Amino acid sequence: MHILLVLLKKEFTQILRNRFLLLIMFQMPVIQLLILPLAATYEMKNISMSVVDKDHSSYSAKLIDKFTASGYFKLNSYADSYEKALESIEDNTSDLIIEIPENFERTLIREKKADILINANAIDGTKAGLSSSYAASIIADFNKDIRETLLQPGKLNPAPRISITYSNWFNPTLHYPTYMVPGILVTLLSLVGGFMAALNIVSEKEKGTIEQINVTPVKKTTFIVSKIIPFWIIGMIIFTLGLLISRFVYHIYPVGTYGTLYIFAMAYMIAFLGLGLLISTYSDNQQQAMFIAFFFLIIFILLSGEFTPITSMPDWAQKMTKLNPLSYFVEVMRLVMLKGSSFRDVLTQFLTICGFGVVLNTWAVLNYKKTS
Amino acid sequence: MKQFFSFIQKEFYHIFRDPRSLLLLLLMPVALMVIFGFAVTNEIKNNKLAIMDLSRDEASRKLINRFSASPYFDLSVLVPESASLETIFHKNKAAMVMVIPAHFNEDLMASHATTLQLLADGSDPNTANSLINYASAIIGDYQQEEFPETASAFQIVPITRMLYNPELKSAFFFVPGVMGLILMLISAMMTSVSIVREKELGTMEVLLVSPLKPFMIVLAKAVPYLLIALVNVLTIIALSVWVLGLPIRGNFALLLGESTLFILSCLSLGLLISTAAQSQQIAMLISLLGLMLPTMMLSGFIFPIENMPMPLQVISNIVPAKWYIRTIKAIMLKGLGLGAVWKENAILLGMTLFFLAVSIKRFKIRLQ
Amino acid sequence: MNNKVIQTENLTKTFGDFTAVNTISFDVYEGEIFGFLGANGAGKTTAMRMLSGLSTPSSGKASVAGFDVYRQTESIKKNIGYMSQKFSLYEDLTIRENIELFGGIYGLRGRLLQEKKMALLKNLELEDDQMKLVSSIPLGWKQKLAFSIAILHEPRVVFLDEPTGGVDPITRRKFWDLIYAAAAKGITVFVTTHYMDEAEYCNRVSIMVDGKIEALDSPDRLKITHAAGSMDEVFQQLARRAVRKAD
Numbered sequence A: 001m002h003i004l005l006v007l008l009k010k011e012f013t014q015i016l017r018n019r020f021l022l023l024i025m026f027q028m029p030v031i032q033l034l035i036l037p038l039a040a041t042y043e044m045k046n047i048s049m050s051v052v053d054k055d056h057s058s059y060s061a062k063l064i065d066k067f068t069a070s071g072y073f074k075l076n077s078y079a080d081s082y083e084k085a086l087e088s089i090e091d092n093t094s095d096l097i098i099e100i101p102e103n104f105e106r107t108l109i110r111e112k113k114a115d116i117l118i119n120a121n122a123i124d125g126t127k128a129g130l131s132s133s134y135a136a137s138i139i140a141d142f143n144k145d146i147r148e149t150l151l152q153p154g155k156l157n158p159a160p161r162i163s164i165t166y167s168n169w170f171n172p173t174l175h176y177p178t179y180m181v182p183g184i185l186v187t188l189l190s191l192v193g194g195f196m197a198a199l200n201i202v203s204e205k206e207k208g209t210i211e212q213i214n215v216t217p218v219k220k221t222t223f224i225v226s227k228i229i230p231f232w233i234i235g236m237i238i239f240t241l242g243l244l245i246s247r248f249v250y251h252i253y254p255v256g257t258y259g260t261l262y263i264f265a266m267a268y269m270i271a272f273l274g275l276g277l278l279i280s281t282y283s284d285n286q287q288q289a290m291f292i293a294f295f296f297l298i299i300f301i302l303l304s305g306e307f308t309p310i311t312s313m314p315d316w317a318q319k320m321t322k323l324n325p326l327s328y329f330v331e332v333m334r335l336v337m338l339k340g341s342s343f344r345d346v347l348t349q350f351l352t353i354c355g356f357g358v359v360l361n362t363w364a365v366l367n368y369k370k371t372s
Numbered sequence B: 001m002k003q004f005f006s007f008i009q010k011e012f013y014h015i016f017r018d019p020r021s022l023l024l025l026l027l028m029p030v031a032l033m034v035i036f037g038f039a040v041t042n043e044i045k046n047n048k049l050a051i052m053d054l055s056r057d058e059a060s061r062k063l064i065n066r067f068s069a070s071p072y073f074d075l076s077v078l079v080p081e082s083a084s085l086e087t088i089f090h091k092n093k094a095a096m097v098m099v100i101p102a103h104f105n106e107d108l109m110a111s112h113a114t115t116l117q118l119l120a121d122g123s124d125p126n127t128a129n130s131l132i133n134y135a136s137a138i139i140g141d142y143q144q145e146e147f148p149e150t151a152s153a154f155q156i157v158p159i160t161r162m163l164y165n166p167e168l169k170s171a172f173f174f175v176p177g178v179m180g181l182i183l184m185l186i187s188a189m190m191t192s193v194s195i196v197r198e199k200e201l202g203t204m205e206v207l208l209v210s211p212l213k214p215f216m217i218v219l220a221k222a223v224p225y226l227l228i229a230l231v232n233v234l235t236i237i238a239l240s241v242w243v244l245g246l247p248i249r250g251n252f253a254l255l256l257g258e259s260t261l262f263i264l265s266c267l268s269l270g271l272l273i274s275t276a277a278q279s280q281q282i283a284m285l286i287s288l289l290g291l292m293l294p295t296m297m298l299s300g301f302i303f304p305i306e307n308m309p310m311p312l313q314v315i316s317n318i319v320p321a322k323w324y325i326r327t328i329k330a331i332m333l334k335g336l337g338l339g340a341v342w343k344e345n346a347i348l349l350g351m352t353l354f355f356l357a358v359s360i361k362r363f364k365i366r367l368q
Numbered sequence C: 001m002n003n004k005v006i007q008t009e010n011l012t013k014t015f016g017d018f019t020a021v022n023t024i025s026f027d028v029y030e031g032e033i034f035g036f037l038g039a040n041g042a043g044k045t046t047a048m049r050m051l052s053g054l055s056t057p058s059s060g061k062a063s064v065a066g067f068d069v070y071r072q073t074e075s076i077k078k079n080i081g082y083m084s085q086k087f088s089l090y091e092d093l094t095i096r097e098n099i100e101l102f103g104g105i106y107g108l109r110g111r112l113l114q115e116k117k118m119a120l121l122k123n124l125e126l127e128d129d130q131m132k133l134v135s136s137i138p139l140g141w142k143q144k145l146a147f148s149i150a151i152l153h154e155p156r157v158v159f160l161d162e163p164t165g166g167v168d169p170i171t172r173r174k175f176w177d178l179i180y181a182a183a184a185k186g187i188t189v190f191v192t193t194h195y196m197d198e199a200e201y202c203n204r205v206s207i208m209v210d211g212k213i214e215a216l217d218s219p220d221r222l223k224i225t226h227a228a229g230s231m232d233e234v235f236q237q238l239a240r241r242a243v244r245k246a247d
Helices: A002-017 A019-039 A058-069 A082-090 A104-111 A125-150 A176-207 A209-214 A220-248 A258-281 A286-302 A315-321 A325-339 A347-367 B002-016 B019-039 B058-069 B085-090 B104-110 B125-146 B171-201 B203-208 B214-242 B252-276 B280-289 B292-298 B310-318 B320-333 B338-367 C044-051 C073-079 C095-105 C110-123 C139-150 C169-184 C196-200 C219-225 C231-239
Strands: A047-053 A073-078 A096-100 A113-121 A161-169 B047-053 B073-078 B096-100 B113-121 B155-163 C004-015 C018-029 C033-038 C059-064 C080-083 C157-161 C188-193 C204-209 C212-217
Touching: A002 A019, A002 A220, A002 C095, A019 A176, A019 A220, A019 B280, A019 B292, A019 B310, A047 A058, A047 A082, A047 A125, A058 A073, A058 A096, A058 A104, A058 A125, A073 A082, A073 A125, A082 A096, A082 A113, A096 A125, A104 A113, A113 A125, A125 B125, A125 B155, A125 B171, A161 B125, A176 A209, A176 A220, A176 A258, A176 A286, A176 A325, A176 B125, A176 B280, A176 B292, A220 A258, A220 A347, A258 A286, A258 A325, A258 A347, A286 A325, A286 B019, A286 B171, A286 B280, A315 B019, A325 A347, A325 B085, B002 B019, B002 B214, B019 B171, B019 B214, B047 B058, B058 B073, B058 B096, B058 B104, B058 B125, B073 B125, B096 B125, B104 B113, B113 B125, B171 B203, B171 B214, B171 B252, B171 B280, B171 B292, B171 B320, B203 B214, B214 B252, B214 B338, B252 B280, B252 B320, B252 B338, B280 B292, B292 B310, B310 B320, B320 B338, C004 C044, C004 C188, C018 C044, C018 C059, C018 C188, C018 C212, C033 C044, C033 C169, C033 C196, C044 C059, C044 C157, C044 C188, C073 C080, C080 C139, C095 C110, C095 C139, C110 C139, C139 C157, C139 C169, C169 C188, C169 C196, C188 C196, C196 C231, C204 C219, C204 C231, C212 C219, C212 C231, C219 C231
Parallel strands: A047 A073, A047 A096, A113 B155, A161 B113, B047 B073, B047 B096, C033 C188, C033 C204, C080 C157, C157 C188
Antiparallel strands: A096 A113, B096 B113, C004 C018, C004 C059, C204 C212
């Protein structure tokens, strides 16, 4: 115990002395948490469209008005030809071309049926799919409008109508940052904690000071614990800063309790630092440690459900997320902060993370060799 | 010049002596391509739907069948009336709950009106929004096909064409982003770290007393990483063409040229970081923590830039990967030529020169 | 004087096909200054690492301070001090913090640690500089400080791996004064060096060539048996036979 205190004093002295590093460790997560969640929105507004109106009739004008009035579309330009309009797609100024053919109005009234052409830039497939389905529902509305104006009411058969009421629980305004903040906080925490712990032991290997420790009677476990505690504390401070930002900047008031969040964060940090230390015991120098950590982190982040839904992944990828500590923390943060899940609700995830912690840290201690 | 090459050779020795890191460097793009090509998609599908059927008649059964046939929903549970919807959401048992009212069939037939209730887990706004849209469409289809009289008399039929990507594969969107991310991180990180490493180990002093100009020494350190990054570009392109089925519609040589330009700008950014960092840890923190998330989130890689609030759209202009991703989309997927991307090229070139100028200046100051 | 502190018998270390240390056998007695000589790559450091518990031997027997190098490495570590050519003090800690760190690791605490620390600082005349970072002090100081810290807990043996590399002869001479003082206190000193003038300061020296011990005796007697005027000549005669290249 006394030796642990001596080692901890050393770690803290070193960390606090390296002001620049300390500054970056706190500053970068804060700045990124202030900026990045705002960038994370899939919400489609202002789909920019270019219109080729070859009919110039009152119906074509009304249809275009209907599009711009919907709130989803904004008119970028009128073009004389499809080729001209395509140029605006090529230089990214519009996303969609609506082409209204000649004699559109006449055909519609005579034959009760007319076509219009929609060309969407589909490189972003999701966006193209969504914009064409918005377009389809606007056109369906428009169809109903003409029917109601052209035909006398009452002539229609009374048909059964199913009306739908819907409500969005937990985030009624569908505010996107509310969903992203917890996930980004987890990522930043993992980046700082995981990397710094991984690099720390390796940097002692590189400088040779670890040899001086290995030749003393310090126990492996004591040494590793002395490496974990400081970064654990740093991680908890970053976590606290993150919660403060989400409360006072993003106005996210956790529906669940802060207690649940902290208990989970504490266990998570231990598990993730264990991973960092494990990586460091397998690396000879900082460059190597950084690579391995980077490799795992980027895969963890992408497969965490933070940016893209886990449910949309194929089976094998969903199974992989079970081995990803990040995915549990992201899920739990959202459950607790946004939906108010209690500690009991997330007990399974908590125990899993504890399991990760035990395995990773034990493995790190076993693999750390004082004698080669 | 001969000395310059021997320095490059020395850098290669360093890299080859550590096969594990080299392997990871070369494997990273492969892993990411597999993840993006097959695992990660921003489509919404297989979401768990819980149904509270208070009617249990033929009409409700038919409606439920339609939901279970849809790829968007995984019918997970039929919940009894007494179930707590809170708990269902708290344990992530469902993303949406549909409540079918009692006497569904009867009401439809007799009074021609009934109301279905959709309750979505709005904590994920994107999914919630899409699910409600999908569900409404399924209900609309059901209505139209079961009770066809409601069909409209006038019909404007949209004929939709998906340009460049008719099958709407999400790989089209992600591949350029993966290229931008990988090249950015590998080039900037590797250069900055390997330079700072020599500073830290004291070997930089030894190099600096050699007859080669200091800046050439630093340049020599960047050359191997340029080559590794180019190998990465080729790997990514090969995988995206042969495994993910992406086309190369534009000129292949131009594509490589543009990638080289981008790699150069990343390498010079790495150089700049190395002049600011005193230790490898700091270099890594800046190049990873500082570059990873912003490159992922502000370059248009995952989130479309045009959806962002205005200030962020402005900030996104300083992210080099944004311009590269636009270039790749234009050349590789739209099949355009150099004329279409001159602006992007000018910006990347400008950034490269700026990074280089600042690092040379800082480098000189440090040597004095 | 006849207590054996280090005993080795056919101690061997191989790395794959390469035999770094080849069946060496020798004893070191309590209070002795034992010089461990050899060209670069002869196997000195590997042998020393085995004795200090940093590396497990491939075969052979050895004990240090009565503890076995295979099974009792942690007990060995309590009874030795170690200083390597890289003087592994923490450069980003001050002189004082380094003393407190390593003192604390060996279980020194409270009043005892304070007294020892003050004595050490006084002995090295570093009282006014104790708040300086180790990275900012000259190499010669670092070496003396590292040595003093290595014997702060009064180990039975101290292992010194080329402790005086890179400094001038006067600084080296002062360093050896510290070694004599430690030996006088009963600490056994096991030192590797390739400075032959330093070999003359040892009670006994062994000379390693290609992983084997080729000679072991007091400097005076070695000079007689090899009909040489200085240790340097003795060394040259033996080292010339080396096949292995220095690294």
